[in-house]
Amino acid sequence: MNRVQETLTPPPPPVFDGRVTEHAPLAPYTWFRVGGAAEMLYAPRNSAALAAALHDWHGPVMPIGVGSNLLVRDGGIDGLVVRLGRGFADIDIKGDTIRAGAAVPDAKLAQAAQRAGLGGLEFYRGIPGTVGGAVRMNAGCHGTETRDRLIEATIVFRDGTLRTLSNADLGFAYRHAALPEDAIVTEAVFRGIPDDPQTIATRMETLMAAREDAQPVREKTGGSTFRNPPGESAWRLIDAAGCRGLRVGGAQVSEKHCNFLINHGEATAADLETLGETVRARVLAASGHDLHWEIRRVGRAI
Ligand SMILES: Cc1cc2nc3c(=O)[nH]c(=O)nc-3n(C[C@H](O)[C@H](O)[C@H](O)COP(=O)(O)OP(=O)(O)OC[C@H]3O[C@@H](n4cnc5c(N)ncnc54)[C@H](O)[C@@H]3O)c2cc1C
Known part of the structure; x- marks a missing residue:
């Protein structure tokens, strides 16, 4: 190969730790079941892998949860779409604090808190998103929002740096957190309110019944x-x-x-x-x- 050919050869794509799919249809990953493909869909193994990938990747980045608040247009999404999976699905409860990975479904968070005798998170039972999407959207209903229960969240920023931001740092407003669009929440910590598990379960059932009736x-x-x-x-x-x-x-x-x-x-x-x-x-x-x-x-x- 001569010198000119060498300089024209594009650099090899970065190697990502986790699963990468090129031209991945996104419709199956959204509630609407519509939309085009992701140029690259990436499911990182863990947050270190995600941080390294974002550091090495030079195109646009967009996180998705389970697509319960997304309308993906028919032409699809350019760049790297990041969907967190198994490496971000743990729940750990100590005292009245609950640490949950960003891929944990909101309903699972509510149920784990209930079993541990922690109330205040019942509202999550009927929201069909993930913890990551809940932080980004300040998800809420029945008079309670994510900002009312969240202590802090860990985020991987576009340049690959990982930081933990407090509730106040996240600048919550109605269905909004003050985060760059390409910042990825990997974990969040919530504070529950100690209560009787049966009482919490009854409250949850009442909220679910009201939702089924109305939506x-x-x-x-x-x-x-x-x-x-x-x-x-x-x-x-x-x-x-x-x-x-x-x-x-x-x-x-x-x-x-x-x-x-x-x-x-x-x-x-x-x-x-x-x-x-x-x-x-x-x-x-x-x-x-x-x-x-x-x-x-x-x-x-x-
Ligand atoms: C039937 C139904 C009922 C609903 N009821 C409610 C309700 O009562 N209250 C309510 O607030 N919402 C409700 N929603 C909307 C939706 O469930 C919430 O907005 C939810 O928080 C979205 O989470 P998700 O994981 O599906 O995110 P997605 O829809 O996949 O993404 C939404 C936004 O969050 C970003 N995002 C997703 N994951 C991450 C991450 N890990 N890090 C950073 N950003 C991320 C995406 O980039 C996007 O901007 C409802 C939706 C449906 C379909």
Whole structure:
């Protein structure tokens, strides 16, 4: 090989510790079951492997949990999509503190706390995401949010540095944490409130029953589509604008809870996004409220 050819040869891709899949379809990893592929999907072995990979990788990075708040566009996501798995799924309880890996499902966190006689985390039982997604979204319901129970979270930043941030450092607001989009939560520590396990279980069952009644929890959906404007309910505004049941292609505004969009099986991400934008325009015209997406729309449109 001569000198010119040598300089034109691209550097070999970094070797990542864990599972890497090129052009990995993301639809199966999201609740909506729509969207294109990740250029690279990476499941790191542990946080040291993740830190090393981010240090060596020079393109864009995006973490995903179980995609319960994600609308991945049909053109997919460029760069490295990081999905935490087995190496981030431990729960460790000492006294009233609960340390949970970022891949732990919220429901499992609630159940482990209940068995250990720690209350205050019942609200997580019905949220279908992971601990990482809960920290990033400040997930919450029934008057309690992640920020009310979280002590600290460990994060791997884009340059590969790993830091533990306190609750105050995380700058929580309504469905928001002040973290860069490419920062990855690997673990979080929560404080529970000691209580009788049976009493906690009963509270949890009551919350679950209320959710089943009010939300289309068995559909392909992304949960609440729009944030509630201050002092208002998004669903009430959507209903008043005549959008209950509205359809675009295979996408529909839920008849049961009209702040939920549903994929009937044949929807594209474009159908869902167009439907959401149509709802926004109609609500603006009807009430003057400009709704803001709570669902994260990511990736490229086709
Ligand atoms: C039926 C249904 C009901 C729902 N009910 C509620 C509810 O009551 N309350 C509520 O708050 N939400 C609710 N949601 C929305 C959703 O479950 C939450 O936002 C949840 O926290 C998202 O977690 P996830 O792991 O699925 O994250 P994803 O949807 O995969 O990602 C959401 C965001 O978090 C980021 N993210 C994911 N993992 C990490 C990580 N490890 N580190 C850093 N960032 C990360 C992603 O980049 C993205 O920006 C509901 C959703 C559905 C489908």
